Amino acid sequence: MRASTCWKPSSRISRSAPPRRMATMNRRFALIAFDAAGFALTAFVLTFAFTQPAWAYVDPSVMTYTIQALAGVAVALSTVMGVLMRRTRKKLLRALNVDENRNKEVEANVSRIDPNTGKPVASSAAAPKPRRTPKRSGAPAKGYAPAWTTRLVLSLLVSLFSVGTLLIVAPLEIVAASKGSLTYGLTDVWQPVVLSALALTAALTAFLTVLRGRAFNLLLMLVFSLGLGCWVQAMFLNHGLPAANGGTVKWTDYKTIGSISAIVWALIVAVPFMLSSLKRQATQFVCGALCAALIIVQTVAVASLFAPEAIQKGSTTGDGDSSDLSEYLMSEEGLFDVSSKHNVVFFVLDTYDTQFAKDSLAKDPAMFDELSGFTWFDNSVGSMIPTRYGNVFLLTGTMPQEGQRWGDFLATRYQNSSYLSDIQNLGYSIGIYSDTLGQQHLSAEDTKRLIYDRTINIRPTTESTMDVKGSLIALAQCALYRDMPWFGKPFFWFYTDEINQRMSDVSEAKGLASIPYVMNDAKWGNDVNRLGVKVNDANSGEAGSFRYIHMTGTHWPYNVNEKGEDIGLYNATLDQQTRGITKIVSDYIRKLKENGTYDNTTIVITADHGDYYPITGPLDKPTSPIVMVKPAQSAELDSQPMKVNHAPIWAGDILPTVIKSMGGDATKYGPTLFDIPEDQPRERFYLETINNDTGDVAALQYAVNGDALDMNSWQLTGKEWRIWE
Known part of the structure; x- marks a missing residue:
């Protein structure tokens, strides 16, 4: 009986064990399923939050604002989801009657033993705490002194956010947005920009960390306010910010946005100080948390900048080409030499308008004396404005067709043109010197095939020609212009060519092939007088030389006087700039006469466009690029004074003129200027x-009948192309 009695309890335990194990397994499975679902939901949200919209032709700097907004939403969502999941999981654990601490080892309480009684003595922690006098609401935390580790973390977060916003995010966004205009791109500048900013962050962090008390709080709030102000300014207060296109900026037109900006900045600076005077500890930690969140947001934004770079490295034709264009350099090779056989020298003087020339000629009748044998076509119409369109037209001769998408037009300009290939097939060496070729709309493969590989001066280079110090200073100026409040922007306004000049190392130690071409007219003029123009027939199989030289011309801001000397930006007048650039070109022509190649050289002096100004509506004054041409001809004709021709010509007539001068078939391009x-x-x-x-939002077509300098000759046709649609 005893054996049977002892056996029965054991039998009951055996039969009940499987259900208990099954219940435990079900609880664990439920928890695992909950955790997996939470992970999947988080991944789903973050996947869509960080997805970059595939918006064609959107400026990279604009894309980063979208990325920052999406990243900010993702950070907020992740915080909210984390709190919700934690609370939901706790409720689930209670519902399932699961104790997560069941298997954890917990040390027993330790108590002091009374030697007299041998019993534990009650801990002082168990004694009732004395009642504290409640603080007044809003009173500052007296005696709050954060430890050095706390100061270090807060200082690091605030310094990294502020320095990163101004000296990492802003420069890299500007460089990305200026692709095709700046000599150097993201792959060239990101390392020195990031390393220098991190070094400054480390120094600022160390400085703040050693401070204590009010001094620490004061400077911490100041640095935080600077970073937050820059971020808010760039994100929300740069409405209508003038681009660095060289146009005259009338800062008084921005009084409204300037006043709003000043008020916002005043609040951004004042509020943290006011809050920290009431709740210093809480304010400091809130500032640190906000900096941490914005650092994450901006890191995602900066990372997104490199996506267009990766796309540019590959071919859009689907052939898998991933070559990098950052290794290519547009050098000065061939800039100061010509052939003894035949030459075409093509000067593109940016913004040089026919009216500018007439106004300056009235003041200086001898201005064009060196241009003997030339014909001045003073009734000229350009192709399109601004430079990014007009300059590429002079290298392709292509215009958008009715009904064609603007983006498709930009991407096929070189493919639809045989101009450069015709010049190359005629046996001419091609040197192209310009900062605006439109290659950002081409794949890497097409850029090399259609432009770079046809030239003698755009070649891969194994060493950087970037001036690191000059680049950092130039990009810091750009960043300050973008991120400072409106009342501070005039002090940091910059011009694209000015930035290119600062970023380039123009040392001649390794020859012209290692010197990047930058649009610096005064320097170019000095080099012409110092180096001269040499005759180079290294390749006897060449029929001649074609040199396309894009210069600043009469583009604002003016810095060249009538002698062709650089007197500093904003220090020259339009008349001085016009006469100065004419003098610089005249010096080059004089060198051709001295080396005996003037008679066998066709020279074109024109502009990518005439008088240009950013405009939001129809033209209110005419624009007429200067067009002066001297064909290769006899010494007798070359010695005659310049003639003036009133024929109604346009920029498209220049291309057949060039082809015919080389002995090619110009009929497919149309009549020459002289026809x-x-x-x-x-x-x-x-x-x-x-x-x-x-x-840019649209391109409007004009029909010009009559004198190009008479606005009555200009009429809208009603045709237009919507840009970026």
């Missing part, structure tokens, strides 16, 4: 770009 009669009416077409705060 157009002066007394025969002719309709010409021109595209004007409409701008707003977001950039």
